[in-house]
Amino acid sequence: MTKRPHRVPQMAADIALNRAVSMPLHRQLYDRLRHAILSGQLQPGQRLPSTRILASELGISRNTASEAYEQLYAEGYLERKVGQGTRVTCNLPETFFIPSATPQKKTAPGESTHAPFSLSHLGEEVTRQAPLLSTLTFPRPDAPRAFRTGVPELRAFPFQQWSQVASHCVRSTLRNVADYQEVAGYFPLREAIASHASITRGVHCQTEQVLLVPGAQSALDLAARLLLNPGDFAWIEDPGYPGAQRALRNAGAQLAPIPVTSEGMNVEVGQERYPQARLAFVTPSHQFPASVTMNLSRRFALLQWANQANAWILEDDYDSDYRFSGRPLDALQGLDTAQRVIYIGTFSKVLFPALRIGYLIVPPQLIAPFTNLCSGMHRHVPILEQLILEAFITKGYFLRHIRHMREIYATRRAILVELLQQELGGLVEVQPPQAGLHLVCWFPPEMDDQRIAQRAGTRGLEVMPLSRLALGSLQRGGLALGYGAVDEREIQAGVHQLAHVLSS
Numbered sequence: 001m002t003k004r005p006h007r008v009p010q011m012a013a014d015i016a017l018n019r020a021v022s023m024p025l026h027r028q029l030y031d032r033l034r035h036a037i038l039s040g041q042l043q044p045g046q047r048l049p050s051t052r053i054l055a056s057e058l059g060i061s062r063n064t065a066s067e068a069y070e071q072l073y074a075e076g077y078l079e080r081k082v083g084q085g086t087r088v089t090c091n092l093p094e095t096f097f098i099p100s101a102t103p104q105k106k107t108a109p110g111e112s113t114h115a116p117f118s119l120s121h122l123g124e125e126v127t128r129q130a131p132l133l134s135t136l137t138f139p140r141p142d143a144p145r146a147f148r149t150g151v152p153e154l155r156a157f158p159f160q161q162w163s164q165v166a167s168h169c170v171r172s173t174l175r176n177v178a179d180y181q182e183v184a185g186y187f188p189l190r191e192a193i194a195s196h197a198s199i200t201r202g203v204h205c206q207t208e209q210v211l212l213v214p215g216a217q218s219a220l221d222l223a224a225r226l227l228l229n230p231g232d233f234a235w236i237e238d239p240g241y242p243g244a245q246r247a248l249r250n251a252g253a254q255l256a257p258i259p260v261t262s263e264g265m266n267v268e269v270g271q272e273r274y275p276q277a278r279l280a281f282v283t284p285s286h287q288f289p290a291s292v293t294m295n296l297s298r299r300f301a302l303l304q305w306a307n308q309a310n311a312w313i314l315e316d317d318y319d320s321d322y323r324f325s326g327r328p329l330d331a332l333q334g335l336d337t338a339q340r341v342i343y344i345g346t347f348s349k350v351l352f353p354a355l356r357i358g359y360l361i362v363p364p365q366l367i368a369p370f371t372n373l374c375s376g377m378h379r380h381v382p383i384l385e386q387l388i389l390e391a392f393i394t395k396g397y398f399l400r401h402i403r404h405m406r407e408i409y410a411t412r413r414a415i416l417v418e419l420l421q422q423e424l425g426g427l428v429e430v431q432p433p434q435a436g437l438h439l440v441c442w443f444p445p446e447m448d449d450q451r452i453a454q455r456a457g458t459r460g461l462e463v464m465p466l467s468r469l470a471l472g473s474l475q476r477g478g479l480a481l482g483y484g485a486v487d488e489r490e491i492q493a494g495v496h497q498l499a500h501v502l503s504s
Contacts, residue, residue, distance in 0.1 A: 017058060023199070025060055029068040037077050037088055044090045048078070075329055076296030091297060117365055118310055123226045127369045144485035145462040146494025149289070149438045151485040152349050153408060161397050162388065169387040177383055183375045185212030185359075186383060189390035193345070193359055196393065201317065202330030203343060205361045211370055212381045216318060216346040216358040217243050220281075223342050223360070224251035226373055227279055227312050235270045235280035239469035241288045241316065244281045253279070257471035260287055264294025267301040279312045280305075284332045285320035289469055289480040291433035291440050299332055306340040313341045319349040321402050323435040324410045339363035347389065349437060349484075350402055357381055357389060409437060412483040412491060419495040427502050428478075437484030440466065442476060449477030452501060459497045 015032045017025055036042040049057070051065040058065070069086060072078045079089045119127065144151050177186070184190065190210040197203040213219045220243060228234060230252030236244060238257035248255060256274040259266050265282055280302060284294035294302075306313050315332045323329065333343040343361040362370050392398050417432045420441060424430075429442040443449055449465035456463050456479075464480040467473075483491060 015058065017060065026064045026067040026071075027199070029058070029060070029065065030071050033068060033072060034077060037072075037092070042088050044088050044092055046088045047084070048086045048088070050085065074325075092300070119369060120225070120227055120229045120232075123369050123373075127372065144482075145460060146486045146490050146497075147438075147479075147481035147483065148462045148485055149464050149480050149482035150349070150353075151482065152352065152437065153405065153485055153487075154352055156405060156408060157352055158397065158401060162392065165391045165395070165397070166384070166388045169384065169391060173387050173391075174384060177387065181380045181383055183371050183378075183380055184208075184210070185381055186386040186390060189386045189393075190359075192390055192393040194361075196398075197331075197343070197345065197361065200321065202334035203361060204334055204336075205343075206364075208367060209361050209364060211360045211362060211367075211374065212386065213358050213360060213374070214356045214378070214381055215348065216316065216344055217247065219344045219346075219358050219360045220244055220247035220314065220316075221250065222370060222373060222377075223312075223314050223344075224248050224253065224279075226366075226369055227342075228253045229278075232279070233274045233277040235265070235274060235277050235282075236471070237265050237282060237287060238471050239289055239466050239474065240281070240471075241283065242469060244314075244316065245471070248279075248281065255471060259472075260290050260292065262292050264292055264298050265302070267298050267305060271305055275309065277309070277311060279314065281314045281316065282332070283316045283318065285317055285329055286323075286433070286435040288316075288318065289438070289440060289464065289466055291431070291436060291438065293329065293434060294332075299335060303332070303336055303338070303340065307338040311340070314344060315341050316344045318344075318346055319436045321350050322406055322409055322437065324406070324413065325434055333361065339365065342366070350398075350405070351389075355385060355389070357385060409484060412486070412488065413439065415488050416481065416483045416491050416495070419492060423495055423499040424502060438480050438482040440478050440480055442478040445476045447477060449479055453479060455501045455504070456498060459501060461494055461497055461501075463498075 015029065015036075017028050017032075019025070021028075033042070033048075042048075048054070048069075051062050051069055055062040055065040069078060073080065073086075076091070077089055078086055080086055187207065190212065191207045194203075194205050194207045194210050197205065213222060224234075224247045228248070228251045232253050233256045234248045234253040235256045235258050236248065237260050239260065240257075245255060256270065256277050258270040258274075258280075264284060264287060265280075270277065270280070282294065282302065284299060284302075286293065302313060305311065313332065313336075317331055320329070320331075331343060333341040340363070342363070344358065345361070346358040347355050348358070360370065413432060416439065417430055420428065420430045424441070427443075430439065431442075433439045443452070449467050453463050453465040453468075466478045466480060469480075486494065
């Protein structure tokens, strides 16, 4: 029997929590409050009830109310002042409020209620095409050294469980799907990904919007080819991910480097220097390599620019499942009301890199262009890996593995930060990242990070100088240090060797 939802008449927002659904109560409360803020039902500066009062009125625990408030505070929707309690932030741009009196029409996959969208010449061509029905290294053999970036801890992966799932799929499922499959991928796996991204990342999508590809690099290449014409400008974080630089260049784009600060990509600089750009590539949840998070104001500014400039945003969400304080921050895609964001995800960091399965979550109006372009490049991602991954997710092994690895990485991060501050505290600046598998050691302006990285290599270390990832000149250099693939003993030895390099 379904219980009647609890309501809170004291607040402007009509909050309803339903215990009969699988979504946790704190997530339901967070969603209701965030929508009330963005719709204007809760006004900027408006005071919210205390967690004790709100919990009492809703019939929930105080911890549940606190968890929802903490997430809203972390994402910038709420602010706290001594003696004034918890209030809605006053810094939300009014242009992003959703008019509460205007009901949102639910659109079917492939249908759009917005103005016509522009594509590249290639994109326009493949949109008109019917799907093609024809049947027609980077070698790293050595074990990871301190401090290789971009690699998870493979020694802790549950290969036995993976093998058991694989064996079951071969025996019972593979024979039913051994023929050619959908270009977009195995539907149950796309369904599982859509559910996971919705619950953990705040992504808004239907299963039909999920497209499986052979890794995130393939997703970048597809998006760049589909959305850009040769000569188009594309914003890219500086310093930033070299794989994105390569994909954009291969599409003939002119790279528009946008500096990254502690608040993420500087959107204002992009608007001033390259207002005519057609695309922006960002890693807003955990910027690579600077390890910062794009704040709410800049997220809104980026979305507003893309909508006004008729441009696209590629959001690479490569490792934000590993956030160490609170739940992962919601994706930029979840704030996008104009359907301008193409969301890119991968399993390389959360499972293992050799599993070449990534995915795109595209706006409904881009389903056909992306699918048609894929049909001319590959029929589909190998089906057996898709079957195994779908079962691994739906049986609960995936989330269990993430929780286990999050504890391991949090411990390693803390140890690395402590050792760096102890041995190099006077030489470098270290800011503990809130997510991901690497951090940055910042140097004073006079220190050459590439020269230091070269010296570190002679001592058996593998470090990434930030200046090598920059398109322009940086005010100061630094090293990206990965802690995902090396244990505590290796971290300690690595920091000791790095201290020798810097002291010389």
